[in-house]
Amino acid sequence: MNDRRIWWFFIVPCMLVALAVVMSLAAVFQYSFREFIPGSLDTGGFTLENFYNIGRPLYFLVILDTLLISLLTAIFCLLLSYPVAYALVRTEAEWLRALLVILSITPLFTGEIVRTYAWMLVLGSDGFVNSILMALGIVSAPVQFMYTKFGVIVALVHFSMPVMIILLATAISHVNRDYEKAAANLGAAPLVVFWRVTVPLTMPGIVASTVVIFAWTMSAFATPQLIGGGKVLMISNLVYLQGLSSFNFPVAAVLSAVAFIAAVGSLALVQPFVTRLERRVAQQ
């Protein structure tokens, strides 16, 4: 079965894709060490100056904001996604399970533009939420959601939730139902079973998924761009601003590299912790 020819035949295309990934990253890193020549797309010689730029208030604050927004989004995502993922895995009624999976996963596949545009309609001054609030007389003037961190985070939670639900549902489906049943048979209330059995058993999945969502959220571009309206900036917006609108490829490259390091680094940092949690769960 383990025919070497098949291996060779299959490994070559895989290596080509891996090579493409490496090349795109290498290009970003290469440019981040290049000197910026104002007004030109060509770059000068080797320099570390682009990295010092990150210490300047604008970049530094945007990087901090990005980390904060991504972290808050990941936490809200976790809180909102867990019940849905739980329902998705534990529901026995076939129609309900299908409905749950389609409603919760579809937003992932409609794309960022469609979803961001939709949130502009929901959150705008004459949008859906404000129309309702005004019609009910709860507020007399439209509430400002657009161009605020709050608005951006609401839309980002929605942006990242489908992925979170997939990841959590995978984790929950690994929990053997017998543990929950056994606890219930011993007289534990459903909420207690959930809190004392299900949550601890899925803890490795919870931690891992939250970090993945943290990284995933940093990818968002259209959401902060259109809902943040220049008032809320994330790294992605600066890369675009500096790269495609000011031809400063080196600084755009540094910022891209920073985002890459933050995303991959946070996963690498958490990995040992997740492994330890997994071991503890396995022992129980």
Place this chain on the structure above:
Amino acid sequence: MGKFLFWTLVVAILIFLTIPAVVVIMSSVNPTETLAFPPKGFSLHWYARAFSYDDFRTSFYSGLIVTFFASTIASVIGVAAAYVTHRYAFRGRRLLEFLLAAPLIIPRFTTGFGFLLVGAGLGINNGYTIVIVTHVVLVLPFVTRSVYVSLVNVDRSLERSAANLGASPINVLLRITLPLLTPGIVGGWIIAAILSFTEFTASLYVTSYATQTLPVAMYTYVREYTDPTIAAISALLIITTTLGMFIVDRTLGLKRVLAIESH
């Protein structure tokens, strides 16, 4: 009581997930340019505009070209990737797995910007090639995941008996294993196609005017016009995707395609 509260919570969250789609569909049939809730009537005016607008037509076709090639190539490579990582132990396997899955966590704009730079270096930024390569890289992890789950579930005894009857390894692969993987491949292809067709951030960097895909054209439009034409296109995309999801779920099982279930 607890159960009731739990389901109330789930329903509330599902409303949060669904409301943007509902609002888009409502706006798309609203006859006036300004938003109104509830809509002031019913009109297909914005749909007519969406279909007659040049940029949307051409970018729709460009998108189909990119999507077709990207998801098909990704499906072929996805089978290869799932097969070598599941069936073989070799040096560098972990690294290969990491590199192929990495585009899931590498920020999209880093990937897009990286390929823009690579494309500029090679002078190929005007063509479809760079767009397709970028999309293959981005959707490959989803296909690989789908095929991998099918591969885990393949009954190895079928392969073994075929081999015992004298079939060559390549014959076993072609006649036994691949047919068993078909649902996983088809499911992965569909997921890849939808993701590629709606991919935006990386596409913004690697597309040119001639190769711009639908989401990029939509973004350009949103920047310049405020009318609900985008709502009409969005509504069509939402409805098509929901139907697609429904069909995948009925025929292949969404949970399996997305590898939510491990058994």
Place this chain on the structure above:
Amino acid sequence: MAIRMKGLLAAAILLAGTGIAPAQEELVVSIWGGNWRDGAQEAIATEFTKRTGVEVKFVTGGTMDRLTKAKLSAGAPQADVTLTTSHVAYLYSASDLFEKLDVSKIPNLKEAYPIALRSPYAIGLYSYVYAPAYRTDLMPDDFKITSWKDLWGDQVKDKLGLPDFDPSHIIIAAAKLSGADAKDWKKGIPLLEKLKPNIKALYQSDATSQELMKTGETPVQVLLSINAYHQMSQGIPIKLVIPEEGGVVGIDAVGISAGTKMADAAYQFVNTALDPKVQEKLCELYKCSPMNAKAHVSDEMAKLPGIFTSDEQLEKQILVDDETRAKLLPEWKSWFTENMTR
């Protein structure tokens, strides 16, 4: 290093097949989207196609995005003709992206004002002005603007919207108010810093500007005259004011891509765009001032603020030459992003 590994990646790319490149039979014109494209289609392209039989395909995008993409595909231009602002046209020619023009192929240029010939590479088509504008129904009755200085007033606190794609207007105005000009713009920095409490949002595109005006989120904006008139035509009650110091004049120019295969058609297009009748129609649609002196401006339009029909009128405005503005723009943009957006 990565960039040099041509052979290796080329092999990877063979997978995708390089053969699928789009065919080009029509004249490709690069322009902004929205209203701009619609106007150029109606006024210029229709007439051009009638004269030559060549179809026009418009490709659209933001000013800077289009320049970046043009730079990235230098040598194999994606568009044959580019419409952009005149100072950005300078950047195109400085990067060798525009062909040096043979003015004998543009007979209509003879009828144009001298300022139409921006450089040997670009020709101005029409002019407009960036000036303060406000919602008459949302600002107090006693609110009025006579000078740029009024934007700093208490009544504008947390109400002002500015373009973030090009901060030059407010920077030039602040310099002027501080007794300097564009070249010593830094003298205006203390004044710019004082404007911060008044800034509510920055708009990245015409659509955002319109949205912010329509919803009243920024009832006062530094606005392009053409957009102000467009928004008024949408029923938004706006007043555009040319301040006593003058508005910041802008000129949109056209250039022909270096290396185009459609040079003859491109020249025809430029010449058509300068035709008096075409100019009349275009300026009627955009509400801007024509470059062809023979283009008739209706009395009604001539009365509008921001429409100039004589050199004297233009001289009262703030004019910055293309080269200065082009060279300072990157500095302005990065200063503005770093100091004013937060």
